[in-house]
Amino acid sequence: xxxxxxxxxxxxxxxxxxxxxxxxxxxxxxxxxxxxxxxxxxxxxxxxxxxxxxxxxxxxxxxxxxxxxxxxxxxxxxxxxxxxxxxxxxxxxxxxxxxxxxxxxxxxxxxxxxxxxxxxxxxxxxxxxxxxxxxxxxxxxxxxxxxxxxxxxxxxxxxxxxxxxxxxxxxxxxxxxxxxxxxxxxxxxxxxxxxxxxxxxxxxxxxxxxxxxxxxxxxxxxxxxxxxxxxxxxxxxxxxxxxxxxxxxxxxxxxxxxxxxxxxxxxxxxxxxxxxxxxxxxxxxxxxxxxxxxxxxxxxxxxxxxxxxxxxxxxxxxxxxxxxxxxxxxxxxxxxxxxxxxxxxxxxxxxxxxxxxxxxxxxxxxxxxxxxxxxxxxxxxxxxxxxxxxxxxxxxxxxxxxxxxxxxxxxxxxxxxxxxxxxxxxxxxx
Ligand code: IMP
Numbered sequence: 001x002x003x004x005x006x007x008x009x010x011x012x013x014x015x016x017x018x019x020x021x022x023x024x025x026x027x028x029x030x031x032x033x034x035x036x037x038x039x040x041x042x043x044x045x046x047x048x049x050x051x052x053x054x055x056x057x058x059x060x061x062x063x064x065x066x067x068x069x070x071x072x073x074x075x076x077x078x079x080x081x082x083x084x085x086x087x088x089x090x091x092x093x094x095x096x097x098x099x100x101x102x103x104x105x106x107x108x109x110x111x112x113x114x115x116x117x118x119x120x121x122x123x124x125x126x127x128x129x130x131x132x133x134x135x136x137x138x139x140x141x142x143x144x145x146x147x148x149x150x151x152x153x154x155x156x157x158x159x160x161x162x163x164x165x166x167x168x169x170x171x172x173x174x175x176x177x178x179x180x181x182x183x184x185x186x187x188x189x190x191x192x193x194x195x196x197x198x199x200x201x202x203x204x205x206x207x208x209x210x211x212x213x214x215x216x217x218x219x220x221x222x223x224x225x226x227x228x229x230x231x232x233x234x235x236x237x238x239x240x241x242x243x244x245x246x247x248x249x250x251x252x253x254x255x256x257x258x259x260x261x262x263x264x265x266x267x268x269x270x271x272x273x274x275x276x277x278x279x280x281x282x283x284x285x286x287x288x289x290x291x292x293x294x295x296x297x298x299x300x301x302x303x304x305x306x307x308x309x310x311x312x313x314x315x316x317x318x319x320x321x322x323x324x325x326x327x328x329x330x331x332x333x334x335x336x337x338x339x340x341x342x343x344x345x346x347x348x349x350x351x352x353x354x355x356x357x358x359x360x361x362x363x364x365x366x367x368x369x370x371x372x373x374x375x376x377x378x379x380x381x382x383x384x385x386x387x388x389x390x391x392x393x394x395x396x397x398x399x400x401x402x403x404x405x406x407x408x409x410x411x412x413x414x415x416x417x418x419x420x421x422x423x424x425x426x427x428x429x430x
Contacts, residue, residue, distance in 0.1 A: 001217060002218055002261040002262055002428065002430075003213060003220075003255075003260055003261050003262075004263070004264060005246045005249045005264070005323075006020055006023070006223055006264050006329075007223035007226070007245060007246050007323050008229075008244065008265070008266050009226065009227055009265035009319035009320070009325070010227070010228055010271055010315055010316065010319070011235075011271070011273035011274075012224075012225040012229055012244075013226070013268075013272055013274065013297075013299070014266040014267055014268045015414060016222065017041030017052065018042075018044070018331070018414060018417070019412060021058075021061075022422060023220050023428070024064055024220060026218060026220075027064065027220035028064065028065065028217035028218050029065045029217060029220065030057065030059075030066050030220045030222055031056065031069055031205075031219055031220065031222060031253055032054070032056050032068050032069060033221055033248060033249045033252030034071040034072060034223065034224060034243060034249075035072060035073070035225055035240060035242050035244070036054065036078075036133075037078040037301070038132045040299065040300025041053075041057050041224075041300065042300045043060060043419075044417050044418050045419065048089075050089075052082065053082060054068065054078060054079050055079070055082050055086065055098065064097070065096075065097060065212075066097060066099070067098075067101070067209060067253075068100045068101060068205070069104065069206075069209075069253040070101040070102075070104050070205065070206065070252060070254060071243075071248060071251060071252020073105045073106075073107050073134055073137040074100065074105070075106075075112075075133065076106060076107075076152070076191065076194035076198055078107075078132075079100075080194060080198070083197075095201065098201050099201060099203045099205050101202075101205040101206070102149050102153075102203065103148055103150065103206075105141045105147065105149075106146070106149060107132070107133045107134070107137045108147060108165070108182075108187070110165070110169040110170075110173060110182050111133030112132060112133035112136075113133075113179055113182070114133070114169075114172070114173065114177065115131050115134070115135060115136050117173070118177065126276060127237065127276055128275025128277070128304075130275075130301050130302050132301075134241055134242075138242060139241070145164070145168075149198070150202070152194070152195045152198065153198065155192065158188075158192075159188065162184065162187060166182060205253070206253060206254025206255065209254070210254070210255060213259050218429060221253065221260075223244055223249065224244065225242075226244060227265075227322060228315060228318075229244050230242075230244040230248075230322075231244075233245055233318075235278050235358075236360075236362075237362075238277025238278065239277075245319075245322050246260070246263045246322075246325075247323075261428075262326045262327065263323050263324050263326050264325065264326065265329070266328075266329045267316055267329065267330055267331065268311075268330075269330055269331065269335065270295075270308065270309065270310060270311050270335065271308070271309045271312050272295075272308050272309070273306065274299050274305075280314075280345065280348060281309035281311070281370050283308055284307075288307070288308040288309060289308075291335060294335050296417075310342070310344060310345055310370075310372065311342075311345065312345045312370070313345055313346050313347075314346075314347060314348055314358055315358065316402075316405075317356075317405065317407060318358050320406050320408050325408050327408060327428060328408050329412040329413075330399060330414065333382060333395060333398075333399070333414065333415055334382040334421075336378075337377075337378060337380065337382055338377070338379060340376075340377050341374050341375070342375050342376075342398060343373070344372065344373050344401065344402065344405065345370040346371055347370075347371040348369065349368070351367060354371065355368075376397070377394060378395045382416070383416040383421050384421075385415055386422075386423060387423060388410075388413065391423075409425075410425055411424075411425050412424055
């Protein structure tokens with residue numbers, strides 16, 4: 001049975017939640033492998049809207065096992081709030097539906113304080129982080145001083161790790177960042193409570209996922225953020241602190257690349273980004289505002305307005321290559337209805353020279369002048385359309401042109417927020 005990775009092909013917020021929710025029907029396991037509660041996946045089920053930050057959206061389906069892999073950074077408070085919200089709404093009745101890796105790193109109170117204090121000090125150069133402590137937690141992971149879930153649930157080890165970290169962190173917070181110190185007793189009391197509630201969900205999730213795959217079960221690996229926010233391959237330093245591209249799934253779960261069958265890139269029919277950083281096709285004008293309002297482009301995690309712009313084929317082509325995409329799930333096509341002309345960026349010009357890839361240097365990126373192609377728009381509402389052939393001619397032409405420019409075909413086209421407002425072209429689980 002196929003194992004499929006879902007990744008964002010732009011700067012995140014492409015509508016992964018809805019697509020994962022649709023594909024979950026065909027998967028036995030749904031697995032998160034990187035990021036943390038900086039992500040926000042919005043899913044609409046039977047007119048009710050759910051926003052999930054940490055728990056895979058598969059939790060809304062009965063009998064599907066949801067896994068939070070070792071590559072995820074976990075804020076225990078946020079996790080438990082999400083568990084309580086789900087239980088309150090009648091989901092997650094069977095606790096064994098959720099498994100949390102014993103090797104995942106824990107977001108501690110100092111991570112959030114450092115994240116926010118540093119951003120405040122950065123002034124104009126701020127990254128626009130979500131303030132959830134994601135970057136500082138990954139920093140500790142790579143500095144080999146982090147606290148893992150296995151440490152959290154072992155009281156003796158947790159006390160040692162907490163003591164081992166706190167002096168350094170408080171010195172950094174107070175002396176360098178001018179912030180207040182974290183209190184040992186408060187953290188110990190708070191996190192000990194979290195540990196007791198989280199312990200029943202903890203497992204060696206690599207073992208579990210590999211066993212399930214060997215038994216012929218299907219896994220859906222749910223990426224968070226987008227390829228352009230990847231720590232190695234994105235618009236550095238305006239990125240998140242994990243590998244958001246498909247390669248991150250293997251290390252973030254503990255599965256080999258040989259078990260991956262399909263990689264689907266969730267791609268918005270235009271472009272958005274939250275936070276600071278380069279965005280060559282940004283529309284800082286009425287058209288951008290129109291997309292924001294019609295597309296409801298307000299962050300699911302922080303509520304911040306998303307910056308909006310035309311589709312950038314250079315960015316998505318880059319994502320096709322770095323992820324090895326086998327298909328594209330094109331979302332929010334309906335948002336473009338009613339536009340007379342739609343522009344698509346097909347290449348860049350830098351210092352008068354045509355460029356077909358995104359340069360690494362920010363200095364070069366700042367000089368980008370997008371080269372646009374203009375396509376005719378359509379007036380018809382798309383929400384009730386269920387087959388590609390039934391789309392208005394100009395909408396079909398638009399989708400086909402995007403496919404040609406990025407080099408991969410659409411397997412799904414989303415024409416509305418609701419689960420049923422979707423055109424399935426090809427099912428990657430077949
Ligand atoms: P961090 O992940 O909170 O450190 O934020 C780093 C950058 O990634 C900022 O520009 C955030 O706005 C962006 N970011 C983080 N998570 C998401 C997401 O789920 N969707 C879109 N952007 C995100």
